Amino acid sequence: MSRTETVLVTESEFRKAEQVFRAATDVRCEPVAPDETTLAAAVAARGVRAVIVGVASYRGPLYESLGKRNGGIIARFGVGHDNINKPLARRHGIIVTNTPGALAISVAEHALWLMGCLARRINRLEARLRAGEFAADAGTELRGKTLGVLGFGAIGRRVAAMAHFGFGMRIVACDCIPARQLSEALSVCGVERYTNDAQELFRAPDIVSVHLPANPSTHRFINAERLAWLKPSAMLINTARGAVLDEEALYDALTSGRLAGAALDVFETEPYRPAHPDKDLRRLENVVLTPHIGSNTREANQRMGEASLANVRAFFAGRLDQLSRVDAA
Numbered sequence: 001m002s003r004t005e006t007v008l009v010t011e012s013e014f015r016k017a018e019q020v021f022r023a024a025t026d027v028r029c030e031p032v033a034p035d036e037t038t039l040a041a042a043v044a045a046r047g048v049r050a051v052i053v054g055v056a057s058y059r060g061p062l063y064e065s066l067g068k069r070n071g072g073i074i075a076r077f078g079v080g081h082d083n084i085n086k087p088l089a090r091r092h093g094i095i096v097t098n099t100p101g102a103l104a105i106s107v108a109e110h111a112l113w114l115m116g117c118l119a120r121r122i123n124r125l126e127a128r129l130r131a132g133e134f135a136a137d138a139g140t141e142l143r144g145k146t147l148g149v150l151g152f153g154a155i156g157r158r159v160a161a162m163a164h165f166g167f168g169m170r171i172v173a174c175d176c177i178p179a180r181q182l183s184e185a186l187s188v189c190g191v192e193r194y195t196n197d198a199q200e201l202f203r204a205p206d207i208v209s210v211h212l213p214a215n216p217s218t219h220r221f222i223n224a225e226r227l228a229w230l231k232p233s234a235m236l237i238n239t240a241r242g243a244v245l246d247e248e249a250l251y252d253a254l255t256s257g258r259l260a261g262a263a264l265d266v267f268e269t270e271p272y273r274p275a276h277p278d279k280d281l282r283r284l285e286n287v288v289l290t291p292h293i294g295s296n297t298r299e300a301n302q303r304m305g306e307a308s309l310a311n312v313r314a315f316f317a318g319r320l321d322q323l324s325r326v327d328a329a
Contacts, residue, residue: 004026005048006047007309009031009032011033013304013308020309027316034053036059037061040061043065043066049315050073052308053083054078071092072095073094073095074089074097075098076308080241095325096325098326099324106294106300112162115235118286119207145205145207146169147209148172149173149174149191150198150208152177155240163190172191173186173189179196198221202229206235210237214240222238227246235263247279260286261286263288
């Protein structure tokens, strides 16, 4: 590179992997506010070709600013990229990348922690103890229970392996990928049954762990009809994306006794806002909620920082075949 390129990193992501970004000597990484207006203005003012972003939504000005630099790169610090408008990026000659695999361990572990919290009713018992009540409330073991893994990508596979080999759970997995393409992965992850039929998956498990990407085909995929396929004693875990779940339908299932419990790390609106004011999931004892922290560990943050910078460096060097691109038509 003839000059040291500046890379703008949204503030939260910069803090998460600050050591990685500050240690870079071939590029200059600078933090910037994540809102699109500020980020786009900074791109234009500094002649920047690369930005590293988190989960904030980008729908217009950013692409126009980057496009004026004869193309650029939006490097997602993470895996989900539904906050990036890929058609608009392509129109402006902008490449979009993510960091596959960097957060799989952390998110999978968090899914297991949420399962355990539900199974042993940790949240409600802890709240009662803090309120001065010292009373038992019988939970349930995970061993021998059936776990349905909805979405059999990197995170879903790791959850399946952890649950089967660590807790002795029976695993049923569902994805759109043909089984013949997954024979080795199914064996390695301890999957007892694999299906392309969501109804078959929902009718089997004691717990469903959701690992679907957010796209038009999965928008509110988990709706009232599919929740009704679950047995009343079942529990639902979502560490994927909030948009794949109909939160009003979930509330109705939980309050009517058609579903025993749910644990969510992601929400359709973040920070969380109830889909309906009378259906606030925070009021329910059989719900565990965390503020989208599944990937937020020191280890995963470092890996995501390194991977996002690797994408930026490959872009600057013209090594486009080395990019983890998610902007395909």
